[in-house]
Amino acid sequence: MRTLLIAEIDASGLNEATAKALTAAVKLGSPVDILVAGSGDRAAAEAASRLEGVARVRLADDAALAHRLAEPLAELVISIAADYDAIVAPATAAGKNLLPRIAALLDVMQVSEVTAVLGPDTFERPIYAGNAIETVQSRDGVRVLTVRTAAFPPTAEGSAAAPIEAIGVAPTPPLSTFVGEALTTSARPELAGARIVVSGGRALGSFESFETVIAPLADRLNAAIGASRAAVDAGFAGNDLQVGQTGKVVAPDLYVAVGISGAIQHLAGMKDSKVIVAINKDAEAPIFQVADYGLVEDLFTAVPALVKALDD
Amino acid sequence: MKILVPVKRAVDRNVKVRVNADGTGIDLANVKMAMNPFCEIAVEAALRLKEAGQASEVVVVSIGSEKSAETLRTGLAMGADRGILVKTDAPRVEPLAVAKLLKAVIGTEAPGLVILGKQAIDDDSNQTGQMLAALMGWPQATFASKIDLEADAVTVAREVDGGTETLRLALPAVITTDLRLNEPRYASLPNIMKAKKKPLDETTPEALGVDIAPRLQVLKVAEPPRRAGGVKVASAADLVAKLRETGVL
Numbered sequence: 001m002r003t004l005l006i007a008e009i010d011a012s013g014l015n016e017a018t019a020k021a022l023t024a025a026v027k028l029g030s031p032v033d034i035l036v037a038g039s040g041d042r043a044a045a046e047a048a049s050r051l052e053g054v055a056r057v058r059l060a061d062d063a064a065l066a067h068r069l070a071e072p073l074a075e076l077v078i079s080i081a082a083d084y085d086a087i088v089a090p091a092t093a094a095g096k097n098l099l100p101r102i103a104a105l106l107d108v109m110q111v112s113e114v115t116a117v118l119g120p121d122t123f124e125r126p127i128y129a130g131n132a133i134e135t136v137q138s139r140d141g142v143r144v145l146t147v148r149t150a151a152f153p154p155t156a157e158g159s160a161a162a163p164i165e166a167i168g169v170a171p172t173p174p175l176s177t178f179v180g181e182a183l184t185t186s187a188r189p190e191l192a193g194a195r196i197v198v199s200g201g202r203a204l205g206s207f208e209s210f211e212t213v214i215a216p217l218a219d220r221l222n223a224a225i226g227a228s229r230a231a232v233d234a235g236f237a238g239n240d241l242q243v244g245q246t247g248k249v250v251a252p253d254l255y256v257a258v259g260i261s262g263a264i265q266h267l268a269g270m271k272d273s274k275v276i277v278a279i280n281k282d283a284e285a286p287i288f289q290v291a292d293y294g295l296v297e298d299l300f301t302a303v304p305a306l307v308k309a310l311d312d
Numbered sequence: 313m314k315i316l317v318p319v320k321r322a323v324d325r326n327v328k329v330r331v332n333a334d335g336t337g338i339d340l341a342n343v344k345m346a347m348n349p350f351c352e353i354a355v356e357a358a359l360r361l362k363e364a365g366q367a368s369e370v371v372v373v374s375i376g377s378e379k380s381a382e383t384l385r386t387g388l389a390m391g392a393d394r395g396i397l398v399k400t401d402a403p404r405v406e407p408l409a410v411a412k413l414l415k416a417v418i419g420t421e422a423p424g425l426v427i428l429g430k431q432a433i434d435d436d437s438n439q440t441g442q443m444l445a446a447l448m449g450w451p452q453a454t455f456a457s458k459i460d461l462e463a464d465a466v467t468v469a470r471e472v473d474g475g476t477e478t479l480r481l482a483l484p485a486v487i488t489t490d491l492r493l494n495e496p497r498y499a500s501l502p503n504i505m506k507a508k509k510k511p512l513d514e515t516t517p518e519a520l521g522v523d524i525a526p527r528l529q530v531l532k533v534a535e536p537p538r539r540a541g542g543v544k545v546a547s548a549a550d551l552v553a554k555l556r557e558t559g560v561l
C-alpha cells in the first residue's frame with residue numbers, strides 16, 4: 001500500500017513542515033505520495049516533487065480549495081483515500097484542524113503529535129504536556145497521523161523530481177466560507193523552524209519591551225522570537241508566537257528564555273531544545289531546572305549586556 | 313437555540329503527573345482533578361451567548377465514570393441549565409468514541425451549536441470536535457478566539473499558525489475553543505448550591521448504541537528523557553563564552 005502526506009502550504013509556498021513530516025512518513029515503509037491541495041499552488045507542488053523519496057505529487061487545484069477549509073479538503077482526501085493505508089500531516093494548526101475530520105470519516109482513531117515511528121503501526125507520542133511518552137499501536141486498517149515537526153529533521157531535495165499528477169475536485173455545497181485573515185509578517189526566521197529562538201515572558205512588562213529588549217537580541221542571533229502565554233495574553237506578543245503545550249512546539253539548537261518562569265505548559269513547548277539558556281532574576285524559578293545555562297539577573301540589564309558581549 | 317458543551321474531567325492544570333510503577337499509565341491516585349481548562353472556556357462562551365439572549369439553553373455533557381458528574385456540577389454551577397452523564401467505567405474512551413457518543417446525544421438534543429475545548433490536557437489529542445463535525449456533516453471552526461452568533465450562521469475568528477483567520481459557518485456547527493476566547497468565571501457559593509438541584513440525566517454507551525472499544529493499544533507509558541542539571545553563569549560575558557564553547561553560536 002501507499003502513504004499519503006498532506007502538504008503544508010502557506011503564503012510563501014511549500015512550508016518546511018512538509019519536509020519534516022515526510023521524514024516520518026517515509027519511516028512507515030511504503031511509497032509516499034504528497035497531496036498539494038489549494039488554488040494556484042503549482043510552485044508548491046514542484047517544490048514537493050523535488051523532495052527525496054517522494055513517489056509522486058498529486059495536485060488538486062481548484063478555487064473551492066483556495067483557503068484550504070477543512071470541509072472540502074476532507075472530502076477531497078476521502079475521494080482518494082482508497083489508495084492509501086496511511087494518511088499523514090504535520091501537526092501544524094492546519095494539520096490539526098483537518099486530519100481528525102478525515103480520520104472520523106474513515107472511522108479511524110488518529111494518532112496525534114507523533115514523535116517517533118517505531119514501525120508501520122507503532123508510534124510514540126507525548127501526553128500530559130510532555131510529562132509522559134505513550135507508545136501506541138494502531139489496530140485500524142488505515143493509520144492517520146499528525147507528526148510533531150520539531151521531532152524530525154527535514155528531508156532534503158533529491159536528484160530527480162517525482163511526477164506531478166492533477167486530480168479532480170468534485171463540487172460540494174460549501175458549509176463554511178472564508179471571511180478574512182490577519183497574518184503577521186516578519187523578516188525574522190519562522191518560529192517553528194528557527195535554529196535559535198529568543199522568547200520573552202510576562203516579566204517584559206510591555207509590547208515596547210519586546211521591541212527594545214528581545215528584538216535586538218533576536219536580531220543579533222538571527223533568531224525567531226517566541227513568547228510565553230502570559231506575555232501573549234497581556235498583549236506583549238502575537239498569539240502566533242506562543243510556545244508551549246497549547247502553542248507551538250519548538251526544538252531549536254538554542255532556546256533563550258527571558259523572564260519566563262518555566263510552567264509545565266511552557267516547558268512542553270521547548271524542553272527538547274538542544275541548548276537552553278534562562279535569564280530570570282529569581283534563582284528558584286523552575287525554568288532553571290531545564291536550563292543548561294542559567295543567568296540569575298534582572299533581564300533589563302542582562303539582555304543588553306548579552307547583546308554587547310556577543311559583539312565583543 | 314440550544315448549545316451543547318462537552319466537558320471532560322481531567323487532571324488539574326497545576327499537577328505534574330508521574331508515570332506509574334509498571335509503566336502502563338499515569339499514577340492518578342490522590343491526584344487533584346478538575347474540568348479541562350479548554351472546556352471551562354467552552355462553557356463560558358456558551359453562557360455568554362445565553363446571557364446575550366442568543367441561546368435558550370446550555371446543556372453540558374460528559375463521558376466518564378460516576379466522578380464525571382462532579383465536572384458536570386461544576387458546569388451547572390457556572391450557569392449551565394442541564395447536565396448529561398454518559399456513564400462508563402472504561403479506563404480510556406478515545407476521541408473517536410467520544411465523538412460517536414456525542415453524535416448520539418445530538419440525535420435527541422438537537423442543539424444548534426456545539427462548543428468543545430480544542431484539547432484535553434491529559435491525552436493532548438485535539439481531535440474530538442473535528443471528528444464530531446465530520447460525523448455530523450457539519451462545518452467546523454477550531455481554535456476559536458472570537459464568536460459572533462447570528463440567527464442562521466456563526467462567524468468565528470480562529471488562531472492559525474501565522475495569525476488569525478475568520479470563517480463564517482452555516483448552523484448547526486461545531487466550534488472548539490482556544491485560550492484567548494474568554495476568561496472563565498468562577499462559580500459562586502450560592503450557584504454551587506443551586507447547581508445541586510439542576511437536572512442531571514444519566515445514560516450509557518450501551519443505551520446510546522455506541523461501541524467504545526479503543527482502537528489504539530497502549531503498549532507502554534514512559535517518563536520523557538530528563539535533562540541533566542545545568543550550571544549557573546556569573547554574567548552575560550560568561551554566558552557568551554560558555555555558548556561559544558558548545559558551538560551553538
Ligand SMILES: Cc1cc2nc3c(=O)[nH]c(=O)nc-3n(C[C@H](O)[C@H](O)[C@H](O)COP(=O)(O)OP(=O)(O)OC[C@H]3O[C@@H](n4cnc5c(N)ncnc54)[C@H](O)[C@@H]3O)c2cc1C
Pocket residue numbers: 200201202203227228229230231242243244245246247248258259260261262263264265266269279280281282285297298299300325349350433
Ligand atoms: C490549559 C493551559 C494551557 C497553557 N498553555 C501554555 C502554553 O502553551 N505556553 C505557555 O507559555 N503557557 C501556557 N499556559 C500558562 C502557564 O501555565 C503559565 O501561566 C505561563 O507560562 C507563565 O508565563 P510567564 O513565565 O511569562 O509568567 P510568570 O509565571 O509570571 O513568570 C515571570 C517570570 O519572570 C521573572 N521576572 C520578573 N521580573 C523579572 C526581571 N526584571 N528580570 C528577570 N526575570 C524577571 C519572575 O521571576 C518569573 O519567574 C497554559 C495554561 C493553561 C491552564
Ligand SMILES: Nc1ncnc2c1ncn2[C@@H]1O[C@H](COP(=O)(O)O)[C@@H](O)[C@H]1O
Pocket residue numbers: 317318319320321348350351354373374375376405407410427428429430431432433435436437438439440441
Ligand atoms: N470524555 C469526554 N467527555 C466530554 N467531553 C469530552 C471528552 N473527551 C473529550 N471531550 C471534548 O473534546 C475536547 C477535546 O478533547 P481531545 O480531542 O481529547 O483533546 C474536550 O475539551 C471536550 O470538550
